[in-house]
Amino acid sequence: MSIHRYPPRSLSTDYYRASGGIAVTLLPLLVIRPDWPVALIFLLVAALCGYFFYRTMERHRLVIGLDDEGIFARGFNAVEIRWTDMSRFHLNYYTLRRDRTGGWMELVVRAGDKTIKIDSRLEDFVTVVRRAHSAARQNRLPMTPITQANLMALRIF
Template sequence: MTAHRYGMAELGGDYARGAAGLALTALPLILLPMHWIVAIAFGAAALVFLAFLLRTWLRHRSVIEVDGQGVVAHGPLGVRIAWRDLTGFRLRYFSVRRDRQRGWMQLDLRGGGRRLKIESTISGFDEIVSQAHDAALAKALTIDDSSQANLMSLGVIAPQGGLAERWGVRPPADRPASDGPEE
């Protein structure tokens, strides 16, 4: 069994962005008189930043354990998915630039009526993806082209001619593990 967690170094930026956004939206709402329509807009934005901070805190408190039986997320919103119950596997890439650089991946697993999303900022992400992919293959699950291209970019599966060319996948040695194509 391996245990994985999101480190403070990876989440510090999210905490800072969430706190700054909450301060810039909640403080004017509290301290300044404003028209009710403007107050609703500021309140809605403050709620979005508060939700983002809560989501970041939940990731920070979570520990993901993976073994031959399945994957378990320990924490405030714990989830367990046994590999034998796996019904969905998707590996997505999100880019912050048009050139598809400097992004992150997200593994989305479904099974037993539960869903677990794991972001590539967690320690040992490649290992988690590899074990989940093996389980998906054992269950003969259909893996979409986008997920296959992302698996290639991580080096979990070998590049497959036309698919690799179409998605612009380079061998993993040419790029950091979190870079890759997405839909």
């Protein structure tokens, strides 16, 4: 069995961004007391930053485990997927730049209504992708051209 977590260092910038966003949007509400339309906009942005903070905490607590039987995720919620039950394997790449650098990958593994999503900041992400890909091949799951290209980028295919 192998256990994988998100290193706290990789999440620290997300914590800073979320906290800064909450502070920058709530502080004017307390100090300036703007009219309700402006206050509503600030509250909506603060709520969005709060959600981002929650998602970062969720990632911080998340533990991914692999064994011969399947994959599990433990955090705020617990999900277990047996390799033999896996019905979807998808690997996406996301970037915010036109030159397609500085992005991240996201692995999606699904069985019925159970889904596990992890991004490439997870420690030893490639090991998780390799094991899930092996199970997907054994289950003869179809793979999109995007997934195949991303597997080749990781030198798995």
